[in-house]
Amino acid sequence: MIIAIVLIFLLSNDPSRTIYYFFIGPFTNRYYLGNLLNSAIPLVFSGLGIAVAFSSSAFNLGGEGQVYAGALVTTAVCLALPNANGLAGGIAAIIAGTAVGGILAGISGYFKMKWNADLLISSFLISAAAVLIVNFFITGPMDDPASSLLSTPKIADQYRLLRIFKPSKLDISILFALLAAVAVYSFMYHTRRGYEMRMCGLNPEFARYGGVNTKTYVVLPMVLSGALHGLGGGLVVTGTHHMALKEFTFGVGWNGIAVALIAKNHPLGVIPAALFFAYLEAGAKAAMLHSDVTFEIASIIQSVIFYLVTAQAIFSFVRNKGRENA
Amino acid sequence: MSFLDMREICKYYPESDVIANDHVNLSVEKNEIHAIIGENGAGKTTLMNILYGLERADSGKIFLDDREIMIKSPRDAVHLGIGMVHQHFKLIRPFTVAENVTLGIEQRKLGLLVDKRDAVELTRKVIDDFGFNLDPKARIDDLTVGQMQQVEIVKILYRKADILILDEPTSVLAEQQVRKLFETLESLTRTGKTVIIISHKLDEVMSISDRVTVMRKGRHTAVRVTSEVDEKELSRLMVGKGVTFRFERPAVTPGETVLAPHDVSALEKRSHRPLLDGVSLAVRAGEIVGVTGVAGNGLGELEEVVTGLRKVDSGRIEHRGRDVTNASSYFLREEGMAYVPADRLRRGASLASTVLENIIISNRRSFVSRGFFRLKKMDKFGRDLLRHYSIDADLDAPMGTLSGGSIQKIILSRELSAQSDFIMFSDPTWGLDVAAAEYIYTKILECRRNRAAILLISNDIDEVLGIADTLMIMHRGRVVGVFDNDGTLTKESIGEYILGLRNDFKGDAGNDGQATIWRSDGNSRGADDNAGNSDDHRDRSDFSPE
Numbered sequence: 001m002i003i004a005i006v007l008i009f010l011l012s013n014d015p016s017r018t019i020y021y022f023f024i025g026p027f028t029n030r031y032y033l034g035n036l037l038n039s040a041i042p043l044v045f046s047g048l049g050i051a052v053a054f055s056s057s058a059f060n061l062g063g064e065g066q067v068y069a070g071a072l073v074t075t076a077v078c079l080a081l082p083n084a085n086g087l088a089g090g091i092a093a094i095i096a097g098t099a100v101g102g103i104l105a106g107i108s109g110y111f112k113m114k115w116n117a118d119l120l121i122s123s124f125l126i127s128a129a130a131v132l133i134v135n136f137f138i139t140g141p142m143d144d145p146a147s148s149l150l151s152t153p154k155i156a157d158q159y160r161l162l163r164i165f166k167p168s169k170l171d172i173s174i175l176f177a178l179l180a181a182v183a184v185y186s187f188m189y190h191t192r193r194g195y196e197m198r199m200c201g202l203n204p205e206f207a208r209y210g211g212v213n214t215k216t217y218v219v220l221p222m223v224l225s226g227a228l229h230g231l232g233g234g235l236v237v238t239g240t241h242h243m244a245l246k247e248f249t250f251g252v253g254w255n256g257i258a259v260a261l262i263a264k265n266h267p268l269g270v271i272p273a274a275l276f277f278a279y280l281e282a283g284a285k286a287a288m289l290h291s292d293v294t295f296e297i298a299s300i301i302q303s304v305i306f307y308l309v310t311a312q313a314i315f316s317f318v319r320n321k322g323r324e325n326a
Numbered sequence: 327m328s329f330l331d332m333r334e335i336c337k338y339y340p341e342s343d344v345i346a347n348d349h350v351n352l353s354v355e356k357n358e359i360h361a362i363i364g365e366n367g368a369g370k371t372t373l374m375n376i377l378y379g380l381e382r383a384d385s386g387k388i389f390l391d392d393r394e395i396m397i398k399s400p401r402d403a404v405h406l407g408i409g410m411v412h413q414h415f416k417l418i419r420p421f422t423v424a425e426n427v428t429l430g431i432e433q434r435k436l437g438l439l440v441d442k443r444d445a446v447e448l449t450r451k452v453i454d455d456f457g458f459n460l461d462p463k464a465r466i467d468d469l470t471v472g473q474m475q476q477v478e479i480v481k482i483l484y485r486k487a488d489i490l491i492l493d494e495p496t497s498v499l500a501e502q503q504v505r506k507l508f509e510t511l512e513s514l515t516r517t518g519k520t521v522i523i524i525s526h527k528l529d530e531v532m533s534i535s536d537r538v539t540v541m542r543k544g545r546h547t548a549v550r551v552t553s554e555v556d557e558k559e560l561s562r563l564m565v566g567k568g569v570t571f572r573f574e575r576p577a578v579t580p581g582e583t584v585l586a587p588h589d590v591s592a593l594e595k596r597s598h599r600p601l602l603d604g605v606s607l608a609v610r611a612g613e614i615v616g617v618t619g620v621a622g623n624g625l626g627e628l629e630e631v632v633t634g635l636r637k638v639d640s641g642r643i644e645h646r647g648r649d650v651t652n653a654s655s656y657f658l659r660e661e662g663m664a665y666v667p668a669d670r671l672r673r674g675a676s677l678a679s680t681v682l683e684n685i686i687i688s689n690r691r692s693f694v695s696r697g698f699f700r701l702k703k704m705d706k707f708g709r710d711l712l713r714h715y716s717i718d719a720d721l722d723a724p725m726g727t728l729s730g731g732s733i734q735k736i737i738l739s740r741e742l743s744a745q746s747d748f749i750m751f752s753d754p755t756w757g758l759d760v761a762a763a764e765y766i767y768t769k770i771l772e773c774r775r776n777r778a779a780i781l782l783i784s785n786d787i788d789e790v791l792g793i794a795d796t797l798m799i800m801h802r803g804r805v806v807g808v809f810d811n812d813g814t815l816t817k818e819s820i821g822e823y824i825l826g827l828r829n830d831f832k833g834d835a836g837n838d839g840q841a842t843i844w845r846s847d848g849n850s851r852g853a854d855d856n857a858g859n860s861d862d863h864r865d866r867s868d869f870s871p872e
Contacts (some may be wrong), residue, residue: 143431186698210690
């Protein structure tokens with residue numbers, strides 16, 4: 001924190017104003033606050049996705065592609081059914097997006113089970129390819145000729161989620177995010193499969209010894225992780241943008257990893273972690289708009305704070321590990 | 327003042343609320359072999375971890391050569407000439423033996439590149455000098471527990487420390503290797519080195535040490551010149567009461583055969599060297615079959631094959647007449663198997679998980695109703711289990727914060743709670759103190775009384791001799807002897823088989839890999855040492871305890 005303030009003093013001509021907007025700015029009006037909360041939603045989903053994967057020692061680096069593909073498929077289903085019932089069609093669209101995310105990550109899990117392919121690499125590569133394919137659809141076959149944006153047409157009104165904090169973009173999907181965190185938590189800590197999955201992650205030898213089918217738990221956490229990413233992508237479309245724009249989910253996948261790290265892979269910890277991350281982002285934006293710092297400087301300050309917090313999280317994680325091994 | 331002086335060392339673990347060291351003093355003279363003995367949880371390992379810089383003392387001072395020293399990390403300790411062989415191995419598993427041994431002090435080419443060939447050569451030299459049987463190029467992952475321990479010792483010898491700390495170094499070594507190790511330690515003291523050895527084994531302490539410090543419940547209770555005390559006095563100082571090493575084995579007539587591997591072979595993956603070579607045995611209800619041998623001769627593989635963790639390449643395994651060859655460990659557990667593994671910290675427990683999560687691994691399904699764990703039921707089960715086995719642990723504490731003895735007690739309680747008909751014990755008392763070991767023997771005998779079929783695989787001859795009804799000896803993956811443990815067997819005669827010095831057991835058909843099939847066809851008879859014949863296996867009503 002102090003380092004961040006020092007940085008602001010060094011880099012800004014009007015430090016007090018910058019500090020004010022950076023740290024207090026997001027809370028000054030409904031619009032900023034609502035958007036802060038809204039931008040936390042996809043982070044909760046990708047953070048949960050990563051938490052599920054990491055706590056099972058499945059490493060999903062393909063969050064980017066999974067969110068993006070989930071968003072596209074949700075949009076596509078909505079566009080294909082312009083006159084369907086809002087609830088039924090919306091659910092179908094979201095499920096389709098979720099499934100695509102799950103499949104993308106599940107492929108990596110299957111490769112790992114079948115040929116012991118490295119999850120980090122396969123999930124990353126598959127995701128990278130998925131991003132390009134989605135770009136092709138958004139700028140090619142699904143591009144909206146009436147719009148100057150590189151985007152698909154807007155989805156029909158009945159699919160758009162209720163805005164609950166006008167004038168901001170915050171919609172009811174924040175409730176889904178909270179529900180998802182609770183659901184993931186219950187699954188991991190209150191069900192047999194969740195327990196087996198965590199044991200496989202912490203100590204596969206122990207799990208095997210206890211009669212757990214460890215092969216299942218190579219694929220399952222990846223599928224769940226991808227599905228959560230896809231779900232997050234779908235809700236961004238129906239909640240916030242109402243269409244798929246080129247690279248509009250950019251960074252969510254990677255930031256999800258950061259969120260999960262801060263949360264120490266605990267599903268309920270993902271919520272404050274995502275809010276914190278979104279708060280930093282909102283602060284940086286507010287500071288940019290209201291004082292003299294540029295985008296780059298705001299980003300630098302944001303990342304310094306972020307590094308310090310994550311380093312601490314990682315440090316205590318490593319220390320705990322060290323103690324366990326002692 | 328002594329060569330090494332630890333004064334008023336205190337260490338408190340807030341997580342588990344344990345005072346591990348309570349104003350402990352230790353003084354070690356130069357060139358002596360100083361033993362530290364005490365029960366599990368007495369604080370011996372903590373004290374040595376502090377000396378080696380793995381833990382920081384809350385208070386207290388350390389003097390070396392009359393100078394106060396600060397040891398903040400193992401790096402400092404190594405710098406000061408202090409090296410440690412840990413009870414729980416600290417090896418990097420995907421690395422080779424040579425890489426582990428030379429890690430951190432590698433010979434470098436051009437100041438940057440690690441010279442692998444040099445590392446292998448230097449490691450090989452140490453291995454040869456001290457008579458170990460290791461391949462410097464082997465991966466740690468492929469080694470057995472016994473071999474890993476050897477690597478640890480080679481590692482410390484390679485580092486040429488002045489003060490060597492050995493935490494339970496002999497527990498997995500064979501008799502002959504122990505003797506060799508002791509010779510090594512003695513020759514080391516002659517060349518000016520100082521050795522601190524942690525041990526539970528009184529006879530070893532008596533034979534190797536010059537002086538001995540006794541610890542109990544975090545305090546030092548006595549320092550003695552070894553030649554002036556006897557085992558009885560030491561054990562009294564250790565546990566506060568005399569310890570008996572005899573086990574009363576009430577006569578039990580064995581019932582039907584519960585588990586029977588027939589002619590089982592397992593090959594090493596790459597070299598196709600047989601790890602198990604035509605092994606047959608039969609464990610009957612109410613009987614303890616003890617299998618012994620030196621680590622690396624197929625004991626670990628037998629353990630894995632029988633418990634479904636390793637596939638057999640040929641042969642058949644039957645459970646109550648049903649074919650369970652290559653069945654999964656889940657299936658075997660459903661069939662009624664319980665298993666207390668040798669590798670407690672990696673296989674038997676998940677150290678990063680809580681005690682409760684460790685307790686429920688084998689019966690996790692019984693807590694599920696309508697899709698969710700009944701947490702209250704689970705908690706109650708855990709609490710009852712801990713109380714029943716008088717284990718002092720918190721259900722929410724990470725398993726890794728407990729002492730080795732407590733971890734083994736939790737594993738034992740978990741495995742015995744299931745009322746299984748077949749129980750596999752592998753090195754159940756390794757590294758435990760006398761009282762904890764005795765407790766475990768009591769439990770094993772209780773299982774025997776409850777007519778469970780028990781397979782006890784152990785590197786400790788005393789253990790097998792003390793408790794097993796039938797004794798089986800393995801050498802190079804083959805059964806080289808099966809004896810009725812009728813009290814006439816001696817450690818020496820078994821030792822000859824274990825070390826492969828004798829191969830005259832008639833049940834073994836020799837070098838053609840043919841199996842020692844006994845009981846299944848009734849034609850197997852022991853060698854001269856075997857007082858009985860095959861009929862004795864069926865009728866043991868005349869069996870009398872020692």
